Amino acid sequence: MWKCEQIVGAALDVEEAADLYRASTLAERRPVEDVERFSRMLAGANLVVTARTDDGRLIGIARSITDGAYATYLCDLAVDAEFQGKGVGRELVRVTREAAPRAKLILLSAPGAVDYYPHIGFTRHDSAWTLPALGA
Numbered sequence: 001m002w003k004c005e006q007i008v009g010a011a012l013d014v015e016e017a018a019d020l021y022r023a024s025t026l027a028e029r030r031p032v033e034d035v036e037r038f039s040r041m042l043a044g045a046n047l048v049v050t051a052r053t054d055d056g057r058l059i060g061i062a063r064s065i066t067d068g069a070y071a072t073y074l075c076d077l078a079v080d081a082e083f084q085g086k087g088v089g090r091e092l093v094r095v096t097r098e099a100a101p102r103a104k105l106i107l108l109s110a111p112g113a114v115d116y117y118p119h120i121g122f123t124r125h126d127s128a129w130t131l132p133a134l135g136a
Helices: 014-024 035-044 088-099
Strands: 002-007 047-053 058-066 071-079 104-106
Touching (some): 002 058, 014 035, 014 071, 035 058, 047 088, 071 088
Parallel strands (some): 071 104
Antiparallel strands (some): 002 047, 058 071
């Protein structure tokens, strides 16, 4: 069994989190090998929900930035591939929403997860825009 809880992102073990990102395939699109940058990503999120098995294994994370009133940007939703399809992602999203219930939940989907989000209640929004990082 597993459970989800809200934590402080800076409290996460960086290597444990990086291992989860690798196990979920999210590491393909996140700088997990740049430990300083990845650490800043974890610490800078002000709403982090983790899923752990009963023996403490990290199997999921929802890393978000929110004002708590209007918008919550769900930066990362990562679930270990071994646990995908078992409701972990849905529960991470539920706990994230409960932490900021008046805020709209916004995310950019990984290409392989586009079909997952409508399944758990998200609707597509066709007017999202991005700018690359400076120096990227």
